[in-house]
Amino acid sequence: MFSESKIVVRYAETDKMGIVHHSVYPIWYEFTRTEFSKNMGISYVSMEERGLMMPLVELSCKYIRPADYDDTLTVRAWISKLTPARIEFSYEIYKEGILINTGYTLHAWVGKDLKPTNCKKNFPDIYQKLQETM
Amino acid sequence: MFSESKIVVRYAETDKMGIVHHSVYPIWYEFTRTEFSKNMGISYVSMEERGLMMPLVELSCKYIRPADYDDTLTVRAWISKLTPARIEFSYEIYKEGILINTGYTLHAWVGKDLKPTNCKKNFPDIYQKLQETM
Amino acid sequence: MFSESKIVVRYAETDKMGIVHHSVYPIWYEFTRTEFSKNMGISYVSMEERGLMMPLVELSCKYIRPADYDDTLTVRAWISKLTPARIEFSYEIYKEGILINTGYTLHAWVGKDLKPTNCKKNFPDIYQKLQETM
Amino acid sequence: MFSESKIVVRYAETDKMGIVHHSVYPIWYEFTRTEFSKNMGISYVSMEERGLMMPLVELSCKYIRPADYDDTLTVRAWISKLTPARIEFSYEIYKEGILINTGYTLHAWVGKDLKPTNCKKNFPDIYQKLQETM
Numbered sequence: 001m002f003s004e005s006k007i008v009v010r011y012a013e014t015d016k017m018g019i020v021h022h023s024v025y026p027i028w029y030e031f032t033r034t035e036f037s038k039n040m041g042i043s044y045v046s047m048e049e050r051g052l053m054m055p056l057v058e059l060s061c062k063y064i065r066p067a068d069y070d071d072t073l074t075v076r077a078w079i080s081k082l083t084p085a086r087i088e089f090s091y092e093i094y095k096e097g098i099l100i101n102t103g104y105t106l107h108a109w110v111g112k113d114l115k116p117t118n119c120k121k122n123f124p125d126i127y128q129k130l131q132e133t134m
Numbered sequence: 135m136f137s138e139s140k141i142v143v144r145y146a147e148t149d150k151m152g153i154v155h156h157s158v159y160p161i162w163y164e165f166t167r168t169e170f171s172k173n174m175g176i177s178y179v180s181m182e183e184r185g186l187m188m189p190l191v192e193l194s195c196k197y198i199r200p201a202d203y204d205d206t207l208t209v210r211a212w213i214s215k216l217t218p219a220r221i222e223f224s225y226e227i228y229k230e231g232i233l234i235n236t237g238y239t240l241h242a243w244v245g246k247d248l249k250p251t252n253c254k255k256n257f258p259d260i261y262q263k264l265q266e267t268m
Numbered sequence: 269m270f271s272e273s274k275i276v277v278r279y280a281e282t283d284k285m286g287i288v289h290h291s292v293y294p295i296w297y298e299f300t301r302t303e304f305s306k307n308m309g310i311s312y313v314s315m316e317e318r319g320l321m322m323p324l325v326e327l328s329c330k331y332i333r334p335a336d337y338d339d340t341l342t343v344r345a346w347i348s349k350l351t352p353a354r355i356e357f358s359y360e361i362y363k364e365g366i367l368i369n370t371g372y373t374l375h376a377w378v379g380k381d382l383k384p385t386n387c388k389k390n391f392p393d394i395y396q397k398l399q400e401t402m
Numbered sequence: 403m404f405s406e407s408k409i410v411v412r413y414a415e416t417d418k419m420g421i422v423h424h425s426v427y428p429i430w431y432e433f434t435r436t437e438f439s440k441n442m443g444i445s446y447v448s449m450e451e452r453g454l455m456m457p458l459v460e461l462s463c464k465y466i467r468p469a470d471y472d473d474t475l476t477v478r479a480w481i482s483k484l485t486p487a488r489i490e491f492s493y494e495i496y497k498e499g500i501l502i503n504t505g506y507t508l509h510a511w512v513g514k515d516l517k518p519t520n521c522k523k524n525f526p527d528i529y530q531k532l533q534e535t536m
Contacts, residue, residue: 008302012157016149017150017516019516022428022458022507023426031278043338059465060462063459114420146432168410190329192331193327194326194329248285
């Protein structure tokens with residue numbers, strides 16, 4: 001299973017080079033992770049309410065072609081790895097069918113105190129739902 | 135009393151018009167409010183730890199001249215109004231001695247629950263320090 | 269005529285107070301101006317290509333209620349003033365039918381050199397289209 | 403040679419998890435690249451004026467420990483690879499002497515048209531200065 005979200009590039013997301021600033025792509029990844037969690041039936045909002053969060057441990061982006069103001073992009077996200085301690089999402093961004101960006105984000109499972117938590121053990125229903133998407 | 139902070143414009147703060155995006159100025163205002171609170175002897179960090187926060191109720195900016203990538207700017211901030219329910223800061227931004235932006239932010243005093251709180255009554259020491267700066 | 273856009277709040281748009289940071293609202297205003305220009309039949313992209321830009325001269329926001337991560341908001345925009353030298357847009361933001369934010373942005377008409385230009389005289393077709401929306 | 407810049411964390415850079423959002427680190431990297439170019443004697447501003455730009459091809463960040471509002475951080479940057487077509491910078495971020503983040507950015511040398519350019523051949527003085535820092 002993967003999720004796709006539609007992004008329309010905002011003016012504020014460009015920089016003086018005339019194209020989208022590279023720091024914006026992780027924000028689009030994140031937006032699509034939110035869509036993914038809703039499509040899966042357990043929103044990230046509800047996960048946070050239950051005390052489960054997933055801060056980033058690692059981020060990787062490859063910029064293949066630039067994106068411009070007012071472009072309509074498709075961001076695709078899926079789970080590429082899952083363990084009781086970590087979760088990894090992978091991403092592809094398309095502009096008119098052409099792949100312009102790829103990336104992944106690795107996250108740690110943590111509780112409200114930002115300390116590591118075993119997702120499989122402490123949130124088995126969430127863990128199973130995540131596994132079923134793979 | 136006023137505080138001044140030095141800002142060096144970041145590339146990511148520009149947009150495709152080649153100048154700083156207008157949404158960045160309130161972030162510089164906020165940075166200078168933090169400096170102000172530290173100069174005053176009660177940091178905003180310590181205020182938040184005691185359960186006092188000041189979300190924005192109103193924002194106003196006037197853009198007189200543009201700012202460019204790598205410009206060194208001076209942001210000046212001071213308290214322009216203070217009541218038990220509200221606090222207003224005013225700002226001036228200078229580039230090489232020339233005024234390029236003015237603004238103000240009006241804030242509500244709220245507690246951790248984001249509900250209004252009487253600052254004068256519930257945090258008299260903070261209220262007095264703020265008053266002394268005016 | 270007014271335009272409305274749907275915004276889903278991004279995680280990155282929140283701050284440690286747990287709500288949307290105040291500097292984000294102008295970015296949503298701008299996104300909705302872009303939609304407005306497209307609905308009107310002259311996109312801002314095409315205006316810039318013809319050498320017409322509209323940097324901000326003034327920004328005003330009133331924050332009535334907070335917005336939260338993953339909220340779906342409706343941003344409404346319309347032209348509230350138009351002269352050969354200036355254009356003003358007004359905004360209202362709604363969350364589940366409740367007004368949570370209002371604002372306006374005043375812009376100068378400038379050419380590619382960022383110098384003032386008379387929009388009515390130099391871009392009469394654009395000026396007329398804008399007028400027809402009022 | 404490496405350059406270091408001092409960053410004081412802005413409130414707007416935090417998110418509702420209470421810590422700095424991961425998309426902010428690349429912006430700090432970039433700020434420190436600017437400092438690096440100035441220390442080296444050829445500012446990025448002057449490079450852009452001569453028609454040389456370096457958009458990102460790849461970004462990688464590892465988040466070791468979180469950063470908080472108002473933290474004072476040290477960002478260190480140096481050139482880790484240099485070819486006529488590409489340049490790679492590496493970064494380390496420290497909080498009170500403790501390493502909290504590492505990363506690298508890979509850039510393409512491009513001209514004003516965003517097309518690849520041979521830096522060594524077309525900008526030999528810049529290329530040599532960069533090489534001398536390694």
